[in-house]
Amino acid sequence: xxxxxxxxxxxxLHVKMLSxxxxxxxxxVIWPLFFATTAFFMFRSGGGRDTLVYASLGASVMGIWSxxxxxxxxxxxxxxxxxxxxxxVGTPVHFAVVLLPITIAMSTIGVYSLAATLLxxxxxxxxxxxxxxxxxxxxxxxxxxxxxxMLGFLLSVTVVRYRTAWALGNAIEYPVWLVCGFLVPLAxxxxxxxxxxxxxxxxxxxxxxxxxxxxxxALADTAICLGIGVGYAAAGVxxxxxxxxxxRERASLSLT
Amino acid sequence: xxxxxxxxxxxxxxxxALFNWLSPWIFVPTFLVAPLxxxxxxxxxxxxxxxxxxxFYVIGNGLQYVxxxxxxxxxxxxxxxxxxxxxxxxxxxxxxxxPLFLGRALxxxxxxxxxxxxxxxAGSVLLGVHVPAxxxxxxxLVIVVSAFACTGLGLxxxxxxxxxxxxxxxxxxxxxxxxxxxxxxxxLSSLPGWMSTTAEGLPLTHxxxxxxxxxxxAGLRSVAGLLxxxxxxxxxxxxxxxxxxxxxxxxxxxxxxxxxx
Amino acid sequence: xxxxxxxxxxxxxxxxxxxxxxxxxEVEAVRGITFHVDEGELFGLLGPNGAGKTTTIKMLxxxxxPTSGSARVLGHDVVKDAREVRKRIGYVFGGERGLYERLSxxxxxxxxxxxxxxxxxxxxRRIAELVELVGLAGREKERVEGFSRGxxxxxxxxxxxxxxxxxxxxxxxTIGLDPxxxxxxxxxxxxxxxQGKTVLLTTHYMFEADTLCNRIAVIAKGRIVGExxxxxxxxxxxxxxxxxxxxxxxxxxxxxxxxxxxGVATVNVDERESAxxxxxxxxxxxxxxxxxxxxFAEVRVGKxxxxxxxxxxxxxxxxxxxxxx
Numbered sequence: 001x002x003x004x005x006x007x008x009x010x011x012x013l014h015v016k017m018l019s020x021x022x023x024x025x026x027x028x029v030i031w032p033l034f035f036a037t038t039a040f041f042m043f044r045s046g047g048g049r050d051t052l053v054y055a056s057l058g059a060s061v062m063g064i065w066s067x068x069x070x071x072x073x074x075x076x077x078x079x080x081x082x083x084x085x086x087x088x089v090g091t092p093v094h095f096a097v098v099l100l101p102i103t104i105a106m107s108t109i110g111v112y113s114l115a116a117t118l119l120x121x122x123x124x125x126x127x128x129x130x131x132x133x134x135x136x137x138x139x140x141x142x143x144x145x146x147x148x149x150m151l152g153f154l155l156s157v158t159v160v161r162y163r164t165a166w167a168l169g170n171a172i173e174y175p176v177w178l179v180c181g182f183l184v185p186l187a188x189x190x191x192x193x194x195x196x197x198x199x200x201x202x203x204x205x206x207x208x209x210x211x212x213x214x215x216x217x218a219l220a221d222t223a224i225c226l227g228i229g230v231g232y233a234a235a236g237v238x239x240x241x242x243x244x245x246x247x248r249e250r251a252s253l254s255l256t
Numbered sequence: 257x258x259x260x261x262x263x264x265x266x267x268x269x270x271x272x273a274l275f276n277w278l279s280p281w282i283f284v285p286t287f288l289v290a291p292l293x294x295x296x297x298x299x300x301x302x303x304x305x306x307x308x309x310x311x312f313y314v315i316g317n318g319l320q321y322v323x324x325x326x327x328x329x330x331x332x333x334x335x336x337x338x339x340x341x342x343x344x345x346x347x348x349x350x351x352x353x354x355p356l357f358l359g360r361a362l363x364x365x366x367x368x369x370x371x372x373x374x375x376x377x378a379g380s381v382l383l384g385v386h387v388p389a390x391x392x393x394x395x396x397l398v399i400v401v402s403a404f405a406c407t408g409l410g411l412x413x414x415x416x417x418x419x420x421x422x423x424x425x426x427x428x429x430x431x432x433x434x435x436x437x438x439x440x441x442x443x444l445s446s447l448p449g450w451m452s453t454t455a456e457g458l459p460l461t462h463x464x465x466x467x468x469x470x471x472x473x474a475g476l477r478s479v480a481g482l483l484x485x486x487x488x489x490x491x492x493x494x495x496x497x498x499x500x501x502x503x504x505x506x507x508x509x510x511x512x513x514x515x516x517x
Numbered sequence: 518x519x520x521x522x523x524x525x526x527x528x529x530x531x532x533x534x535x536x537x538x539x540x541x542x543e544v545e546a547v548r549g550i551t552f553h554v555d556e557g558e559l560f561g562l563l564g565p566n567g568a569g570k571t572t573t574i575k576m577l578x579x580x581x582x583p584t585s586g587s588a589r590v591l592g593h594d595v596v597k598d599a600r601e602v603r604k605r606i607g608y609v610f611g612g613e614r615g616l617y618e619r620l621s622x623x624x625x626x627x628x629x630x631x632x633x634x635x636x637x638x639x640x641x642r643r644i645a646e647l648v649e650l651v652g653l654a655g656r657e658k659e660r661v662e663g664f665s666r667g668x669x670x671x672x673x674x675x676x677x678x679x680x681x682x683x684x685x686x687x688x689x690x691t692i693g694l695d696p697x698x699x700x701x702x703x704x705x706x707x708x709x710x711x712q713g714k715t716v717l718l719t720t721h722y723m724f725e726a727d728t729l730c731n732r733i734a735v736i737a738k739g740r741i742v743g744e745x746x747x748x749x750x751x752x753x754x755x756x757x758x759x760x761x762x763x764x765x766x767x768x769x770x771x772x773x774x775x776x777x778x779x780g781v782a783t784v785n786v787d788e789r790e791s792a793x794x795x796x797x798x799x800x801x802x803x804x805x806x807x808x809x810x811x812x813f814a815e816v817r818v819g820k821x822x823x824x825x826x827x828x829x830x831x832x833x834x835x836x837x838x839x840x841x842x
Contacts, residue, residue: 002634009631013617013624020619027425034432039301041442046305055301083614086580087676091632092603098632164281171285174293184300248582251530251575 006093007101014105018071028109029116032063036117039183040125053129056121057210058182063113064148065182065202066173071106072152073169075099076160086253095244096153096237103156104149111145129213136212140222144205147229151201154236160243176202201228287367291321291375292382298441299383308443310383315471316440318376319464322399323406323434326368328427330410331417333360334501357498361407368403369396387471394470394479401483402463405490409459411497418504434460459493462486519553520684520715521560521577525586526550528572546572548739549586554717554732559710561730562719565836569739570719574688577717578608590684604633607677607685611692613669618662622653622672625661626679633680647675651705667698674705685709687718691725703729723829735835743835747828754826754834757782757798760806763819765792774812778805785833792819798830 019025036059043052076099079085088098121127131137159165178184179196180203186194197203208222247253299313334357373396380387387395413430417423434440437451438460444452455461466482476483528547547569554560562570575581577588579599587594593601617625623644630640648657651671661669670690677685687706691699706729710716720726726733727747735743735750743750764771775795776784780803787794799805810818 005637006631010628013620013628016624017617017619027428031428031432034435037436038298038441041436041446042298042301042305042307045442045446046302046307051305082617083610083612084617087608087615087629088632090578090580090603090608091629092600092634093632162281164279167282167285171289171293174290174297178293178297178300183297184304188300188304245582248580251581253580 003093003097006097010098010101011105011108014102015108018105018109025109025112028063028067029113032059032066032113032117033120035059035062035177036120037124040121040127044125052121052125052127053214054185054210055183056118056125056127056129057213058206059121060114060117061110061144061202061206061209062177062182063117064107064110064145065176067110067113068103068107068148068152069155069173069176070166070169072103072149072156073159073172074166075102075106075152075156077163077165080253089244089247089253094237094240096233096240099156099240100150100153100233100236103152104146106152107145107149110148111141114141131213132215133212133218136218136222137209140205140208140212140218140225143222143226143229144202144209147201147205147225147232150229150233150236154232154239157236157239157243160247176200179203180206182206199228201225201232204228287321287325287371288374288378291318291324291371292378294321295375295379296382299379302441309385311380311385311387311471312468313441314376314379314383314385315467316464318372318379319399319402319467320434320438320440320460321375322368322372322403323409323431323460325371326364326403326406327410327413327430329364329367330361330407331413331423331427333364334411334414334417357411357501361404361411361494364407364410365400365403368406369399372399372403388473391470391473394476395467397476398463398467398470398479398483398486401486401490402460402467405459405463405486405493408490408492408494408497412493412500413497415497415500415504418501434458437461439464457489459486459489462489520556520558521552521554521588521590521717523553523573523577523586523588524551526573526576526583526588527585528569528576528581529584546739547576547583550736550739550741552734552741552744554715556715557710557713558731559706559716559718559729561726561733562717562736563721563723563726563733563832564719564736565721568736568836570721570736571688573736574686574717574719578606578686579603604680605682605684607680607682608688609673609677609686609690610688611670611690611694613666613693616661616669616672616676619660621658621660622648622664623657625672626657626675629676630679635680643679643681644675647678650678650708651675652701667694667701670694670698670702671705674702678709682714684715685717687716689719689721691720691722699725723827723832727828735832737836743831750831750835751826751828754782754798754831756801757826757830758801758803759824759826759830760797760799760809761820761822761824762795762797762809762813763789763792763821764795764813765817765819767793767795767813767816771812771816775809778808778812780805783830783834783837785830785837796830796833798826798834 036056039055039059040052043055076085079088089095091098118129122129155169159168162168179189179193180200181197182202186197186203189197204221204225208218208225210216211221212218295314295317298317299310302308302310302313376395379385409430413423413427417426420426437447437455438458439455440460444455444461447455462482462485466479466486469479469482470476526547527545527549530544530546532542532544550569550573562573564570572581576583577590577595579595579602582596587596589595590602591605593605595602617628626644626647627640630644635643648654651674653668653671653675656668661672664672674690690706691702694702703725706716706718718726718729730747732746733744733750734741743753772784772786772795775781775797780799782798782800785796787796797805797809806821806823810821
């Protein structure tokens with residue numbers, strides 16, 4: 001119960017903090033829009049009505065991943081620079097309980113981008129969405145955000161020893177957009193790519209969101225998305241223990 | 257002669273000083289992996305929408321990525337000085353301004369050419385795009401001119417960056433504008449009129465068009481007009497940036513605003 | 518049994534430089550430190566920069582694992598029972614970092630109250646008390662980025678006390694504060710001791726240790742070179758007299774001559790704006806003033822005074838003593 005309260009509180013506080021940054025705020029909304037706009041132009045001249053709707057749903061999730069991949073990969077570095085990493089580690093709670101809400105807050109900020117992209121498509125490209133299962137849609141979006149945040153958590157502890165992790169975070173932005181079928185159906189990709197897509201939670205998150213909007217088995221895909229996300233979190237928890245121990249041995253928690 | 261030395265040696269030294277963080281750990285993911293995936297992303301969107309050939313996207317995105325090192329690095333080469341609080345020290349020297357700033361541009365252009373050449377080569381191999389060997393020298397020239405034009409824009413951005421705090425945000429937005437407007441993935445003819453008109457005044461628009469023609473087998477002579485257009489755009493931004501810098505230098509001496517701690 | 522017990526603590530840092538040809542460097546930051554702090558004591562670790570104070574404190578608060586040796590806080594091992602230790606200690610370091618600048622002081626405190634499992638019902642009262650204690654009442658809803666250095670430092674103290682820990686570690690808490698701010702902070706620290714808390718304080722300000730601490734360990738080059746109450750430490754040099762000479766432009770050769778005078782224990786030079794203040798300690802009863810002045814025959818000499826030794830002299834004697842043997 002206390003852990004749950006701590007997770008919720010940490011999440012709310014970090015969402016508040018991230019919302020106050022111009023960098024995360026404005027650019028986080030604008031950046032995915034450039035890609036969405038390009039894709040909308042492309043699908044409008046080729047493809048057709050259906051592909052445009054398909055693309056707009058996928059594009060709206062792009063910003064959630066962008067917000068997470070860059071920020072989460074450098075999450076620990078940022079805490080270290082602020083001098084808060086030592087204080088967080090020095091608390092009696094499990095470090096995973098501290099870090100997990102931070103990365104979920106990062107993906108949550110992507111909601112602004114999701115809303116902006118859907119509105120952008122609606123008013124500039126005339127993409128009208130009829131939500132077949134509005135309630136499932138309302139469930140699928142937070143699930144996707146949660147799972148992407150958990151992926152961010154795993155990412156943040158995996159790359160902790162990589163000093164320039166932000167560059168890595170930048171570099172995995174496009175590959176995930178491509179491989180998880182944000183804009184392009186998976187069937188179009190080479191067959192060896194598909195297993196990679198299957199173990200990535202965003203793949204299932206987007207499927208769930210699309211099916212909730214357009215009709216289909218949204219609940220199953222959303223459940224798989226959540227399941228994979230929980231798996232990431234579990235792996236991250238285990239990894240975090242090892243990494244913290246090594247950080248205390250190597251004296252890499254602080255800058256001084 | 258002295259100017260020439262300032263141009264080469266001064267430029268390279270400052271580039272290395274400001275970019276000592278440009279290690280392989282940053283260079284490979286940012287300048288080699290990312291452009292390749294941008295090419296793949298749009299080539300697959302093109303396939304999904306049943307649009308242009310893969311070559312269209314390889315060339316468009318490969319050339320557009322020249323703007324990342326050029327706009328960012330050139331902007332950084334100017335504003336980075338402010339971060340390290342060396343700008344004041346440099347402006348206090350009697351060194352001539354034009355070779356000083358242009359010298360800064362040379363390694364940036366070199367870096368941009370390298371990045372785009374790799375993206376084009378690797379993208380072509382991955383997607384099985386064929387570019388005739390005879391087109392390569394002309395293509396190389398197009399890349400150099402495009403890199404030059406983007407660096408001109410970078411100089412202007414650097415000058416603006418001396419006054420605006422969030423330069424990184426601004427550079428990202430410039431990158432995005434170039435992506436949407438310059439015919440990278442959407443032919444200018446498919447864009448609304450005001451967008452294609454704006455594109456005429458942006459770097460890369462002419463360069464990308466020239467590169468596509470060259471890859472299709474056109475000779476240098478037939479793209480000379482486009483190349484000249486690209487160069488003129490670059491010069492225009494470069495000159496504007498240079499004058500902006502001079503103006504700010506003068507302003508700062510009057511108002512003490514440049515050397516902000 | 519002490520509240521804090523350190524036995525032969527050692528800590529070595531390994532660093533490597535270069536990308537291709539990596540050279541490994543080993544730095545011994547702490548070389549076998551043993552001490553204990555009793556309940557309710559205000560214990561000072563005093564030493565120059567780089568002496569190993571911060572490394573020692575970080576081993577005690579579980580952020581660093583000792584290379585060898587052991588330490589216990591309230592009977593819990595700092596390596597094996599890290600969580601039990603963390604529940605019972607507060608940690609505050611000096612400087613402006615370590616706060617979420619974009620959040621209000623209140624949010625910073627609330628967050629750490631959650632992290633330290635302060636029961637929700639008590640949080641409000643506790644935070645209000647602490648905000649009052651550190652003198653931030655009325656400002657707690659403002660964002661930390663607008664705070665002065667002193668305010669940030671006081672917020673740190675409040676954060677360290679949220680869970681009402683019986684043991685508090687303060688790492689150079691007054692560093693960089695203006696004199697008034699530092700004095701206020703020292704008053705707060707003194708009041709903690711009055712409440713019966715056990716406090717371990719590191720500092721390189723002599724007078725701070727002198728006025729605040731019940732007991733002091735002087736640490737230099739990773740070792741403890743002297744330990745005791747401030748008056749114990751002063752008695753280390755009690756048998757001495759200090760001659761202070763203000764000189765202008767004395768060189769190394771003159772100083773060397775002073776050091777060679779028979780009976781001279783230590784010579785400390787404090788560089789002032791234009792002058793140097795040379796403090797020469799010697800055995801009491803020796804009348805060295807004339808000999809010392811003779812050494813400075815070729816430079817201009819200002820004020821000359823003879824005084825009783827202070828804690829600072831004891832400290833200088835301890836730190837400059839040959840602590841490697």
